[in-house]
Amino acid sequence: MHVLVINAGSSSLKYQLVHVETGRVIAKGICERVGSPESFIKHERNDEKTVTELPLPDHVASVHAVIDALVGGDNPAIASLDDINALGFRIVHGGAYFDKSVIIDEDVIAKIDELAELAPLHNRPAISAIRACQGMMPNTPMVAVFDTSFFQTLPPAAYLYPIPYEYYEKYGIRKYGAHGTSHRYVAYRAANMLGESLDDLKIITCHLGSGCSMTAIDHGQAIDTSMGFTPLDGLMMGTRCGIIDPAIVPFLMDHEHLSTAEINEVLNKKSGLLGISGTSNDLRSIDEAADKGDPRAAMAYEMFAHSVKRYIGSYTYLMAGVDAIVLTAGVGENSAKMRRLIFAGMQRLGIRIDDKKNKIQGSFERIISHDKSRVTVMVIPTDEEYMIAKDTYEIVKEL
Ligand code: ADP
DSSP: OEEEEEEEOSSOEEEEEEETTTTEEEEEEEEESTTSTTOEEEEEETTEEEEEEOOOOSHHHHHHHHHHHHHSSSSOSOSSGGGOOEEEEEESOOTTTOSSOEEOOHHHHHHHHHGGGGSTTTHHHHHHHHHHHHHHOTTSOEEEEESSGGGGGOOHHHHOOSSOHHHHHHHOOSOOOSOHHHHHHHHHHHHHHHTSOGGGOEEEEEEESSSEEEEEEETTEEEEESOOSSTTSSSOOSSOOOSOOTTHHHHHHHHHTOOHHHHHHHHHHSOHHHHHHSSOSOHHHHHHHHHTTOHHHHHHHHHHHHHHHHHHHHHHHHTTSOSEEEEEHHHHHHOHHHHHHHHTTOGGGTOOBOHHHHHOOSSSOEEOBOTTOSSEEEEOOOOHHHHHHHHHHHHHHTO
């Protein structure tokens, strides 16, 4: 079955055509700067990459450009639209409505639209893309895969905030989590690598990229996660602050005369690694600057590790133990130095990294803990698109 996976962002639209049974990616690409005069589409087929500048005023135009790229050109990925058997859409916010992926119908679209306030940059672009695909492929089944659905197993003690309960009732203020598809994928792969069932494992998954989040997965069920009502909560990130004393917000608004939009900008775009270092949101640059003796870069580096350690400790206690810790995304997959720092000195807790294994670089699944480590530490490259294609396949084949 060929599944076209669509991931619409505020000014981009990523796509991947996957042959699900083999996991082969037939073609993929991204429409960038959607809505600006400099828009273009980057398309990859086999090892050939093409970049085409063209007007992409919105996500509808982008979907048309994607279909043209797949069907047209000298080396078309498919002969016609009939070769797309199903579509899978990444939906950032499914609120409390969706605890699993679902077939898209009018009711589902209405709910995604209703939740747009909680994910203003993502849910509406996704709806535009869905509508465009419905127009071009009215009989092709479409599936919505939500970033939040994996966290619907969190118990109320984990998802409620200790603020007046009426705000939960009135506005739905609670923890929803994010990056759910990535956490679900790496946990599923980890169980596979260990040759065990997810139902028998306690796993902590760490998605450490520009955005960072961690999840405690107890016997296959997410029981806590670091991102909250929005993806600003939890770990220190590239430009986001993560958890801070909430009293800092009104204090800064008063003293710096900031509007709500301005304080949002400070916490989302000017904090994290960038805020502390004052120079970069990229861990590689922070590392280089720290090596050259920049004390703020060194502090940012150390704070990042501290932030991850704090959650590993907390989640290990919540699950009364941990069998495996999985690292993924840009930092988790690539930075041996950050991994070393995160796990240094944890032998007493049964966590021991094998330095040689940790230093191996590459985009493949591997165990980096010592054979004698009680806890298995793994690096697993994330693949959200594959998970979306797999969910779509499993739902559509039942139809
Ligand atoms: P996103 O997809 O959320 O934009 P990524 O998952 O690509 O983010 O992660 C980006 C982060 O990964 C950046 O901080 C970058 O510095 C870091 N990163 C990527 N490669 C390396 C590396 N080899 N060593 C250290 N950090 C790395």
